[in-house]
Amino acid sequence: MCGIAAVIGRGGAQSIHSMLQAIHARGPDDSATTFVGDQAALGIQRLSIVGVESGAQPFVRRSRLHFVCNGELxxxxxxxxxxxxxxxxxxxxVEAILDVYEQQGMASLPLLDGIFSFVLYDAVKGTFLAARDRFGxxxxxxxxxxxxxxxASEVKALMQTPGNVKDVRQVPAGGFVNPAGVGLYHCDIPRPMSAHQPAVLFALLEGAVQNQMQADSGIPIGVFLSGGLDSSVIAALAARSRPDIVAFTIGMEGSPDVIAAREVASYIGIHLVECCFNPMDVEEGIYEAVRITESYNTMIVAEGLMTMLLAKAARRHGIKVVLCGEGADELFAGYGLFRGLGCEEFQETRRAMLANIGNTECRRLDRATMSYSVEARVPFLDSRVVDWAMGLPKSSLHQEDQGETTDKFILREAFSDLLPPRIANRRKVSFDDGSGILAHLEQFRAPLNNALWTREKGWAVANVKDEVACYLFRVWRSIxxxxxxxxxxxxxxEYPIMQSVLTEQRLTSGGTGEDAVNLALLDRFHVTRDTVPLTITA
Structure with a gap:
């Protein structure tokens, strides 16, 4: 993993060094640039994991193709x-991307299996290609x-350029940018239905975990373990081949996640590092969480802070790579918002949440971990796992029994033998609730007087509609x-999909965690159900 930056066009190359300095934490192992006359400049902050000794970027192929890439293939x-x-x-x-591109051009993009973003400049044609992985x-x-x-990998690097920051945009997930414009190389197509076969899911996910543990020898690997179903499955699979893997959990002493993580780590026989936080960490960390996540969304900032503390602990223990459980709730319909949906809407919501995960969970995960030079990998978003799981019918994901709904049914069934029974059947608890931070969310409130709030809530384009969002947006805007x-x-x-659900007041109490979090937030910040703030999410 790395941080990358590029300037294409005459007269802007002098910005490249300050751009890289702004994202130094993404890759402290090496910093390098390549200049193509006054036509282009490409640079990288490298975090060395694969090809530590030989894989220094930027790559230059036959004095023609100049290339920088952040990610793993x-x-x-x-x-x-x-x-x-x-x-x-x-x-x-990632050098293999050049191998394919030289022969296939744009047709190379759908062939790439990994998590990546890159910029490629063709010095002969004077053209470029920037692209991003399927899920962003x-x-x-x-x-x-x-x-x-x-x-650049982050907005903070673009702030170092003479470009107009009002024009900041992002390359779409599964998309590209070239001189002709913006487009998509990956489009979801209807897939055949998948049979209810837990053994197939087990094999696919086990393969994904093995695939995503690639690293040079001597590079230790960790796992973020909340004690919930998703992260516990990943930890258990990783431990089968890497019993030396180290797990990290976070929470207040006695919080649900810490208790559950201890049980899982003991059961599968791996070392667990417990990260504790206190109210002062929350109070002092908000500004940095906004700066690092580049967001003023309540959920991304709050959970981003928890992930930052986890990443800090991982790095302190010498870990460069962590496996995580992100993507499972979207893929296997783990959120409470899925309850009560008809089959068609149920499946459409799954697709929409997965399509937006680069702007939600993966955004928070990437910024928070890379701020401490740790690479996060997401086996649930392996293409083979996703393509098979998206063919599952609703009945494989939600099972009803006497008015009770069991979510992620096939995932629980597939991995019940690897986990303690209580964990295999554990209901979803949101990260901010399970870690204990919910009890300290009151500290997100700034001492805003009524006059200040009245004046600032007029930021219509920012969708600032309550005191908490106002505070976070003020912090964000100062940066x-x-x-x-x-x-x-x-x-x-924005937190796509979940925002619209809150606005439409469609959440029902299902015991899955995020419902209670929303209600508690609304109560804490004195917001009525008729004015649900678009920046408070679950």
Missing amino acids: YNYQTLHSAYSKMHSAPRSD VKPLYYIQDDDRWYF YGDAGGADVFQLFG
């Missing part, structure tokens, strides 16, 4: 064997300023100014 050996004209081993996993796990933002383009312009909410404040 899981099928690089297959691609290198099929497309490389060189007989030597690849210098790193890895970020990539840009500004187009007349004939000049600025690209990022007018970034995003009229699209500021869509880029930095």
Whole structure:
């Protein structure tokens, strides 16, 4: 994993060094740039995991193709064997992207299996290609300023350029940007129905976990373990081949997540590091959480702070790579909002939440972990797992029995033998609730007087509709100014799908955690159900 930056167009190359400095934490192992006359500059802050000794970027191929990439390519050996004209081993996993691109051009994009964002400049044709992985796990933002383009892994790097920050946009998940415009290379297509076969799910997810543990020898791997079903499944699968894997959990002493994580770690026989926090950590960490997540969305900021503390602990223990359970709630319908939906709406909501995960859970996960130079990987978002699971009928995901709903039914069934029974049947508890931070959310409130609140709630484009959102947006704006312009909410404040559910007041009490969190937030911040704030999410 890395932080990348690029300037395409004459006269802007001098910005590249300050852009890289702004995202130094994403890759402290090495910093390098390449300049193509006055036509382009590409740079990288490298976090060395695969090809530690040989994989330094930027790559320059035959003095023509200049390339920087942030991410991991899981099928690089297959691609290198099929497309490389060189007989030597690849210098790193992402170099295989050049192998494919040289022969397939734009058609290479759907062949890439991994989490990535990259910028490629063709010095002969004077053209470029910027692209992002299927689910947008890895970020990539840009500004187009007349004939000049600025690209970077984070907005804070684009703030170092002379480009107009109001014009900040992001490369779409499964999409690309080139001189002709913005497009998508991945589009969901109807897939055949998958039979209810827990053994198939087990094999697919086990393969994904194995695939995503790739790293050079000597690179330790960890796992974020909340004690919930999703992270426990990932930890149990990883421990089967890496019994030395280290798990990290966070919470107040005696919080549900800490208790559950202890039980899982003991059951599967791995070492657990417990990260504790106190009210002062919350109070002092809010500004930094907003700065790092580049968001003023309540959920992303609050959970981002918890993830930052986990990543800090992981790095302190020498961990560069962590496996995580993100994606399971979207894929297996774990959120309470799925309850009561008809089959068609149920499936459409799954698809929509998965399509937006790069703006929600993966956004929070990437920024929080990379701020401490830790790479987070998400086995549930492996393409084979996703394609098979999205073919499952509602009955495989939600089972009704005497008025009680068991969610993620097939996931529980597939992995019940690997987990303690209580964990295999544990109801979903949201991260902020299970860790104990919910009890301290009151500290998000700034001492806003009525006059200040009345004046500032007029930021219509930011969708600021309550005191908490007002406070977080004020912090965000003090750092990022007018970034995003009229699209500021869509880029930095929204939690897609979940927001609309809250606004439509469709949540029902289902004991899955986020319902209670929403009600508690509404109560804490004195917001009525008739004016549900768009920036308070679950």
